[in-house]
Amino acid sequence: MEKQPIIDFDHVTKEYYLYKNDRARFKALFTNNKGVKKHKALDDVCLKVYRGESVGLIGKNGAGKSTLLKMITGVAYPTEGSVGVDGKVAALLELTAGFTDDMSGRENIYMKGYLLGLNDKQIAEIEENIVEFADLGEYIDQPIRAYSSGMKMRLGFAININIQPDILVVDEALSVGDNEFKKKCKNKIKELISSNITVLYVSHNADSIKEICDRAVYLKKGKVVFDGKVEETLKIYNDDNKPKKK
Numbered sequence: 001m002e003k004q005p006i007i008d009f010d011h012v013t014k015e016y017y018l019y020k021n022d023r024a025r026f027k028a029l030f031t032n033n034k035g036v037k038k039h040k041a042l043d044d045v046c047l048k049v050y051r052g053e054s055v056g057l058i059g060k061n062g063a064g065k066s067t068l069l070k071m072i073t074g075v076a077y078p079t080e081g082s083v084g085v086d087g088k089v090a091a092l093l094e095l096t097a098g099f100t101d102d103m104s105g106r107e108n109i110y111m112k113g114y115l116l117g118l119n120d121k122q123i124a125e126i127e128e129n130i131v132e133f134a135d136l137g138e139y140i141d142q143p144i145r146a147y148s149s150g151m152k153m154r155l156g157f158a159i160n161i162n163i164q165p166d167i168l169v170v171d172e173a174l175s176v177g178d179n180e181f182k183k184k185c186k187n188k189i190k191e192l193i194s195s196n197i198t199v200l201y202v203s204h205n206a207d208s209i210k211e212i213c214d215r216a217v218y219l220k221k222g223k224v225v226f227d228g229k230v231e232e233t234l235k236i237y238n239d240d241n242k243p244k245k246k
Contacts, residue, residue: 052197070093090160167200214230
């Protein structure tokens, strides 16, 4: 019997309308977007990811990587085709989304936990792990408005990395904090990979992709150019993007 994928993109296309300005966007409400230019962020993408895989997504800005991740997290939906996701997803994308400034860091752990679909008992079981990982000291019981942007991101990372997901989605989030905290984040991701968590990882850093992933997918203008072992995918990407000789 064929193994079932935990993530399955079946001929997925995603189109966005490109509006010149807010006035054009408003006008389109009454014209059913007639004459508005479309952009294909994803173009007939077929992709299967299996439980326990760590897959890197590479490609230039605008290649469709972030759109693909947004579909996995349920933020965006396909124009054509279907996306199947079988499991709880933790996304290290907008790390500070859902925080309330007037609530303490500890209270925001619960608020963010609710948004991620956890109940009081489940949050209480991981609360101290989150507090320890974020390492914010006495600030954990202070209002979020007193935090620096870096402190907010540390807390956001700590929450998402500790909710025991089936799928972890990471988009350049390892730029969080100082070098010691970055190392801590990478080690935690590696720990999750070894425990059979599925990881989707977007980065422009080839060394980081090699360190974390065992497979990579090269996207270009919304299409999958190559899907295979990391070294081979990076070679094809680099060869394809060498500066042209004058």
